[in-house]
Amino acid sequence: MDTEADLFYRQLPKVELHAHLNGSVSFEIMETLIQRKPHLNIEHNMTAIRRGQRRTLDECFQVFKVIHQLVDSEEDILMVAKAVIQEFAADGVKYLELRSTPREVTETGLTKQRYIETVLEAIRQCKQEEVDIDVRFLVAVDRRHGPEVAMETVKLAEDFLLSSDGIVVGLDLSGDPTVGHGKDLLSALQKAKNCGLKLALHLSEVPSQRDESELLLNLPPDRIGHGTFLHPEVGGSDSLVEKVCRQKIPIELCLTSNVKGQTVPSYEKHHFQYWYKRGHPCVLCTDDKGVFCTDLSQEYQLAASTFGLTQEAVWSLSQQAIGYTFAPEPIKNRLEKKWAELKQQILQ
Numbered sequence: 011m012d013t014e015a016d017l018f019y020r021q022l023p024k025v026e027l028h029a030h031l032n033g034s035v036s037f038e039i040m041e042t043l044i045q046r047k048p049h050l051n052i053e054h055n056m057t058a059i060r061r062g063q064r065r066t067l068d069e070c071f072q073v074f075k076v077i078h079q080l081v082d083s084e085e086d087i088l089m090v091a092k093a094v095i096q097e098f099a100a101d102g103v104k105y106l107e108l109r110s111t112p113r114e115v116t117e118t119g120l121t122k123q124r125y126i127e128t129v130l131e132a133i134r135q136c137k138q139e140e141v142d143i144d145v146r147f148l149v150a151v152d153r154r155h156g157p158e159v160a161m162e163t164v165k166l167a168e169d170f171l172l173s174s175d176g177i178v179v180g181l182d183l184s185g186d187p188t189v190g191h192g193k194d195l196l197s198a199l200q201k202a203k204n205c206g207l208k209l210a211l212h213l214s215e216v217p218s219q220r221d222e223s224e225l226l227l228n229l230p231p232d233r234i235g236h237g238t239f240l241h242p243e244v245g246g247s248d249s250l251v252e253k254v255c256r257q258k259i260p261i262e263l264c265l266t267s268n269v270k271g272q273t274v275p276s277y278e279k280h281h282f283q284y285w286y287k288r289g290h291p292c293v294l295c296t297d298d299k300g301v302f303c304t305d306l307s308q309e310y311q312l313a314a315s316t317f318g319l320t321q322e323a324v325w326s327l328s329q330q331a332i333g334y335t336f337a338p339e340p341i342k343n344r345l346e347k348k349w350a351e352l353k354q355q356i357l358q
């Protein structure tokens with residue numbers, strides 16, 4: 011049963027800007043997928059990290075491999091994308107930027123082009139069914155696949171930027187941060203930026219990425235994912251912090267993901283505190299709500315209880331996120347209006 015405090019976080023209108031599609035698949039939908047493909051012999055504990063459990067980041071990436079086996083056709087993608095959008099809406103998310111890595115699967119005839127088209131179809135269907143949420147899409151580049159694939163993905167993203175009626179708005183760089191170096195992906199990212207795609211880059215998710223972040227911050231990205239090891243206290247540098255602050259680049263912060271993936275030792279030590287205290291643009295996100303068994307309401311509640319935020323401060327945090335979206339101005343204005351309408355009702 012929801013307590014009154016739980017209710018506040020659930021009712022709070024929210025903006026989700028960092029959600030990987032296949033990491034966001036809920037327990038219930040995962041169950042359906044597992045039953046559909048019994049020959050894979052996949053058990054539920056292979057696809058989710060529950061309360062109190064932790065994994066190394068490396069183990070988290072093994073989990074994605076398992077999920078990718080379960081989601082490998084147009085039919086799967088349509089189902090999963092629609093369900094994820096509906097779940098975010100049910101959690102009070104009013105604006106969602108979903109991201110996903112287009113995949114090709116020969117056995118099912120899936121192509122990267124169809125992959126993206128299917129996600130866009132799911133977004134279209136949700137809109138038609140009047141699900142109360144505005145959804146945009148970021149095409150993801152998996153760093154593990156190297157510069158040629160990155161360039162191909164950028165070209166694909168560029169086509170959709172022009173043809174998707176404003177749904178495709180940007181490019182994400184993600185994947186195992188211990189694999190490859192950003193310098194090899196720089197020209198693809200530069201090209202993406204030049205053609206008008208917004209850039210949301212995972213930066214300094216692990217300590218070994220200092221030089222890479224130094225380089226990628228010169229692009230500069232429009233938003234940073236995690237940025238766990240940017241500041242000098244954890245092995246980053248003043249120069250990195252200076253670049254991020256001067257350019258006021260919003261940081262997407264995912265508390266549960268970082269603690270369960272063990273890049274951050276505890277909630278109290280999460281770098282949310284470091285950036286929030288400086289008044290730097292921060293946005294709370296889920297990363298992979300399915301894998302890490304969380305939702306955005308929980309993330310807000312967790313941040314509030316860990317760092318002693320008042321309901322007023324929580325409200326501002328969610329409202330400020332509107333400004334960090336890649337949505338065009340009229341959509342931002344519409345969201346601002348929605349927040350203003352709901353404020354009296356929700357904030358006592």
Ligand SMILES: CNc1ncnc2c1ncn2[C@@H]1O[C@H](COP(=O)(O)O)[C@@H](O)[C@H]1O
Binds near residue numbers: 030031150215298
């Ligand atoms: C935990 N921290 C993380 N760090 C980096 N990349 C991550 C990630 N969590 C997820 N992904 C990226 O998202 C993919 C799954 O969703 P999609 O198949 O694209 O929808 C993963 O394979 C990885 O590339």
Ligand SMILES: [Zn+2]
Binds near residue numbers: 212235297
């Ligand atoms: Zn992520």
